[in-house]
Amino acid sequence: DAGVIQSPRHEVTEMGQEVTLRCKPISGHNSLFWYRQTMMRGLELLIYFNNNVPIDDSGMPEDRFSAKMPNASFSTLKIQPSEPRDSAVYFCASSLKVQGLTQPQHFGDGTRLSIL
């Protein structure tokens, strides 16, 4: 079974440009998470969807960041305009959440984003 699929694996772009990161969760999973990982701040949860609905976006740093989940098999994280301080590894994770049962989160390979 395919795991969480993220694209691109690497992205290098100039500041001010729009960046779109993509994620395909594991089939059947109903929860999706976007994380950012940096040396300084470690792993930070940006936003969490359940059944395609954003549940908690308190970790989204600024209005420049937005995330969508138009259907159960696809999500995007967009940064517009991008800034050098957005450089990080961005992870997408998915899991199955049902009443009374908690499943672990499964991670994609991440997107390494470099803003010049």
Add this chain to the structure above:
Amino acid sequence: AQTVTQSQPEMSVQEAETVTLSCTYDTSENNYYLFWYKQPPSRQMILVIRQEAYKQQNATENRFSVNFQKAAKSFSLKISDSQLGDTAMYFCAFMNSNYQLIWGAGTKLIIKP
């Protein structure tokens, strides 16, 4: 606030030795889940082991086992017969009632040949 603390920034052991990584957490919740994830240089985040707080028995997955002390809020990871492929960052994580993972800062583990 819920926090996870990993007090060992880096550890290094010889291949085949046993190593224990420490993790403590702080929460007022009674039912929760704890996880250890491994992140090798390839940067994948790989689930190593999980523990439900309501279970008294310590979880075990092959060479990996935990020592879960609920009263002390401690959740250490023991790796037996360590292998070169175990070299990675290890993250302890606590899942709260909002289904969110609270992460420790990580321990860099180096297995020397």
